[in-house]
Amino acid sequence: MPVPHDEGLVSRSLLRDNAYWAIRDAIVNGTLAPGERLNDGDLVKWLGVSRTPVREALMRLEQAGLVQTKPGRYTIVSPLDVRAIRAAQAVTGAMHELAIREALPNLCDGELAAMRAANARFADALHRNDVDAALAADDDFHDVPATASANDALRAVLEQYTPVLRRVERLRFASLSGRGSVAQHDRIIERCEAGDIEGAVAAVRVNWQTLLPLLETLTP
Incomplete structure (x- = not known):
């Protein structure tokens, strides 16, 4: 669909990060669909910022694989590229395994409680077929160990590649196949509570590999 017509969505006092997000x-x-052309002028009007943060945001989005640019000709939303998504899945899954490995020895009761609360919100969102809320709760769940790992490099990698996967995960969480993630999250919490690092890492691996069958359906 076209760029929304709402003007001034992002305050003029906010810069490139807000335009990027x-x-x-x-x-x-899905508001901006795969293959859709992105016009600087339309984005400037929509976001209420100058061309500079918009262009910087588009450069970052190109690095993340979410847009494609041919200088002097066009900028478009990247089509779903199964090869790129597989690469992002492998890297993102490995980073979440590392996050659990590094965070688990220091996870406190409050952080485990935050994971349980996020999973409860996740389950409720899936029950209500609210995909946006499910994705937000899933982010909250995985963000706990990622933050607790205190590994800035790990978080930077996740910031770059997670959005690529989220485009596909919207399809999974909109279907019954996404319901299995609730039990997988419970298993991760259970292994963390037991102090079982290898078991927790294995549970995280299972959780992130559930995306692979969906990628098979996208392969021509």
Whole structure:
């Protein structure tokens, strides 16, 4: 669908990060569809910022694989590329395994409680078929160990590649196949509570590999 007509979505006092997040989220949630042309003028009007943060945001989005640019000709929302999504899945899954490995020895009761609360919100969102809320709760769940790992490099990698996967995960969480993630999250929490690092890492691996069958359906 075209760029939304709402003007001034992002305050003029906010810069490139806000423009990046707004365009990224519109791509991930499908507001900006695969293959859609992105015009600087339309984005400037929608976001209420100058061309500079919009262009910087588009450069970051190109690095993340969410847009494609041919200088002087066009910028489009990247089509779903199964090879790129597989690569992002492998890297993202490995980073979440590393996050659990590094965070688990220091996870406190409050952080485990935050994971349980996020999973409860996740289950409720799936029950209500609220895909946006499910994705947000899933982010909250996995963000706990990622933050507790205190590994800035790990978080930077996740920031770059997670949005690529979220475009596909919207399909999974909109179907019954996404319901299995609730039990997988419970298993991760259970192994963390037991202090079982290898068991927790294995549970995280299972959780992130559930995306692979969906990728098979996208392969021509």
